Amino acid sequence: MRKIGLIGGMSWVSTRTYYEHINRLVQGRTSTLSSAPLLIESLDFAPLARLSTAEEWARATGVLIDSARRLEQAGATAILIGANSMHRAYDDIVAAVSVPVIHIADAVGARMEANGTKTAALIxxxxxxxETFYRKRLVAHGVTLLPPVMDNVDEIDRIIYEELMQGRATRSAERTFKTLITNMSQAGAQGVVLGCTELDMVIDVDANVLPIYDGTRIHAEAAVDWILGEG
Structure with missing residues (x-):
């Protein structure tokens, strides 16, 4: 199996989910005693959260580049960025290392394309x-995205940062997202993309009014394809 490197800690909750998904998938596809050859660098997310200015993003990009280089030097044959938002720095990270960096939105877009999902909502x-850095990757796979409902953006962002990233899943958040997804279905969405690695804490990925494309799970599956030499 090929060793893979995960830039984690963004948040620690999602890193835990990546670790579990990747190892369960490796175990399921190889043997009951197998585990993934995996390097994890868990960053401090506090100085990387809710970036807005060009200066803040430049500093964060430097942190991620340094992390990717350390993982490569430690023997990783491919890199995962364990946070959707940090894929904003993807192109710079790719240019800084010689191993592949598996893009979460490309993995999701390829899955949607294979399933024939043409119209979706992004949460x-x-x-x-x-911003366009994530959306354009899905569009490149033939997916039309519904425009974000601005009235919902602040509340979704608040739930992510103030609850989910701290490991808290509330019934109120579950109800909020159930209502949002129902509204998205009525607006014409054929599927919903979870563009935050912690959203599976409050959204039922396997039983919902619409097909749910859980980016974390799909990204982990792409990682295991690489580990097993199938990607």
């Missing part, structure tokens, strides 16, 4: 929902 933190 995530503010910059994932409003």
């Amino acid at each position: 995530g933190s503010r910059n994932v929902m409003l």
Whole structure:
């Protein structure tokens, strides 16, 4: 199996989910005693959260580049960025290392394309929902995205940062997202993309009114394809 490196800690909750998904998938596809050859660098997310200015993003990009380089030097044959929002720095990270960096939105977009999902809604933190760095990757796979409902953006962002990233899943958040997804279905969405790695804490991925494309799970599956030499 090929060793893979995960830039984690953004948040620690999502890193835990990546670790579990990747190892369960490796175990399921190899043997009951197998585990993934995996390097994790868990960053301090506090100085990387809710970035807005060009200066803040430049500093964060430098932190991620340094992390990717350390993982490569430690023997990683491919890199995962364990946060949707931090894929804003993807191109700079790719240019800084010689191993592949598996993009979460490309993995999701390829899955949607294979399933024939043409129209979808995207749920995530503010910059994932409003900026183009994530959305354009899905569009490149033939997916039309519904425009974000601005009245919902602040509340979704608040739940992500003030609850989910702290490991708290509330019934109120579950109800909020159930209502949002129902509204998205009525607006014409054929599926919903979870563009935040912690959203599976409050959204039922396997039983919902619409097909749910859980980016964390799909990203982990792409990682395991690489580990097993199938990607």
